[in-house]
Amino acid sequence: MKVTAKGQVTIPKELREKLGILPGTEVEFIPEENHLKLVKKKTAPGRGEQLIKHLKGKATIRLSTEEIMALTRGED
16 A cells, blocks of 8 residues: 555455544544554534434323334324
8 A cells, every 4th residue: 555645545345344434534644653553532412412322211291112103104
């Protein structure tokens, strides 16, 4: 693998898939003696994750799966 004039390298597809490195994933290089360690950056939870965390356990009505499905289908 070669480094481009801009300092870029391509992470092989197999490794990206295995490690869950998707387009937009932030990574960082950590220097260690005579090599670099590439790690995925820890990111803040996304808006969806924050919303789920906020709402978790706040439901006041218990419905069965069948009842929820009937509501989504518009059944009475």
